[in-house]
Amino acid sequence: MAEFKPGPQTKIKRIPERGSYEKESIYQILDEALICHVGIVQDGAPIVIPTIHARIGDQLVLHGAPASRLLKYIAGGNPVCVTVTLLDGLVLARSTFHHSMNYRSVVLMGSGKLVDDPQEKARFLDALVEHIIPGRSKEARGANEKELKATTVVSIPIEEASAKVRTGPPVDDEEDYSISVWAGVLPLKISAEAPVPDSGLVDGVQVPDYVSEYQRS
Numbered sequence: 676m677a678e679f680k681p682g683p684q685t686k687i688k689r690i691p692e693r694g695s696y697e698k699e700s701i702y703q704i705l706d707e708a709l710i711c712h713v714g715i716v717q718d719g720a721p722i723v724i725p726t727i728h729a730r731i732g733d734q735l736v737l738h739g740a741p742a743s744r745l746l747k748y749i750a751g752g753n754p755v756c757v758t759v760t761l762l763d764g765l766v767l768a769r770s771t772f773h774h775s776m777n778y779r780s781v782v783l784m785g786s787g788k789l790v791d792d793p794q795e796k797a798r799f800l801d802a803l804v805e806h807i808i809p810g811r812s813k814e815a816r817g818a819n820e821k822e823l824k825a826t827t828v829v830s831i832p833i834e835e836a837s838a839k840v841r842t843g844p845p846v847d848d849e850e851d852y853s854i855s856v857w858a859g860v861l862p863l864k865i866s867a868e869a870p871v872p873d874s875g876l877v878d879g880v881q882v883p884d885y886v887s888e889y890q891r892s
Contacts, residue, residue, distance in 0.1 A: 684756070685782055685837040695838045704781045704838055705730050707891055708759035709807065709865075713737070715748050715755055728757070729799070729806035735785070735831045736799045749787035749829040757783045757831065765861040768845035769854045775841065777860060783836035790828040793820075799828050810885035865891045 678696045679685070687694025695701070705711075711728040714721060724745045729736045735757060739746050749755055764777040790796050800823075801812040818826065845858050867889045870882050 679833075679836045681837055682784065682835045684784055685835050687837055687839055690839075693839050693841055695840065696836070697838075700840075701781050701783070701836050701838045702730060704761060704779045705735070705759060705783075706806070707779075708761055708781075709891070711735075711757050711759045713745060713749075713755055713757050715745065715753065717744065717748060727803060727807065728759075729802040730833075731799065731802050731830075733833050735783070735833060736790075736802060736828065737787075737831070738800060738803055738826055738828045741825070741827045743827060746827045746829055749831065750789035750827065752786050752788060754784065754786045755831060757781075757785070762863055763842070764863050766841075766845050767858055767861065769847045769851040769856050769858045773845055773847050773851075775845065777841050777843070777862075779838065779840045781836060781838050783833050785831040785834045787829045787831040790830050793823055796823050796826070796828045799830070800826065808885060808889060810883065814883065 677698055679698065679701070681687070681696055685696075705728070709727070710725050712723050712725050714723045716722070722745075726737055726739065726745070737746065737749065758781065760778055760780040762776060762778050766775040766777055768774050790799055797818055800818050804812040804815065844860060847858065870886050872882070
């Protein structure tokens with residue numbers, strides 16, 4: 676299936692022309708985002724928790740401590756709402772009313788499950804590291820048996836999802852285009868600075884290319 680079928684919770688109603696249900700577009704945004712926010716309802720109250728994620732095919736993977744209330748909730752098969760947002764620029768209009776932001780966002784729905792197979796857990800934890808910085812899991816030591824037991828991993832099949840994207844310049848009222856004030860877009864992006872080595876590095880260890888050349892895309 677190339678597209679998700681929108682449900683009542685993921686259908687774009689406000690400015691629908693900015694919406695997309697295409698898997699490729701949605702997954703590109705999920706893969707670029709470093710942090711997601713997971714919404715649950717516990718004891719009748721909504722809770723939204725930021726966490727690291729990784730996508731493996733049509734499922735989202737999360738991890739954390741066994742005591743995590745979020746992971747216990749997801750492992751119980753309860754429905755969750757996951758969101759991510761990438762900020763691409765500040766849109767400065769001639770009027771304050773029309774100021775905006777260029778962004779790419781995703782809302783997805785699904786019900787999770789516990790990942791208890793040790794090999795699958797190890798593979799999913801490597802995927803989380805690869806999501807953060809590709810190439811790292813091939814060099815760093817993988818999780819040992821003790822660490823696997825001390826970590827809860829859950830997967831959330833992506834059952835429905837939508838993306839919403841804003842691009843381009845500001846859209847002012849026609850009569851405001853003659854105002855003598857600067858308008859346009861101030862692009863924003865995540866950029867890496869020079870790596871800071873750990874003081875306990877073994878002599879002769881060099882910065883790997885995937886660190887020195889790191890960039891999000």
